[in-house]
């Protein structure tokens with residue numbers, strides 16, 4: 001699958017579309033999902049346009065690890081500590097709708113414990 005610079009996430013990264021940016025550095029941005037499936041629902045999005053996780057290569061090894069570490073830091077910043085879930089939908093048949101790699105970070109916020117199915121249906 002080719003890189004597509006015209007996804008909504010590329011436009012958010014390029015500031016062509018407004019969004020609720022929680023964090024940004026040279027490698028990624030973190031935004032609140034526009035249609036949250038849980039009280040905390042952030043998206044960790046690399047600035048490099050990789051359509052799907054499946055399209056990542058060995059060259060992306062450091063970036064993929066970095067995104068997970070950013071997810072950790074954001075969860076801590078949002079006060080959910082170690083009670084969160086990471087979801088990557090890969091491919092349309094698995095529910096991916098935006099073809100620019102992103103990690104969903106889902107949590108109940110300050111409430112600790114198990115997630116309900118309805119909160120984590122992404």
Ligand code: 5GP
Pocket residue numbers: 008019020031032033034035036088089095096097098099122
């Ligand atoms: P996917 O289904 O590809 O795994 O996840 C795409 C996510 O992007 C969905 O949870 C959807 O709500 C979110 N999303 C789509 N468009 C926008 C947007 O314009 N702004 C934000 N903040 N999130 C979006």
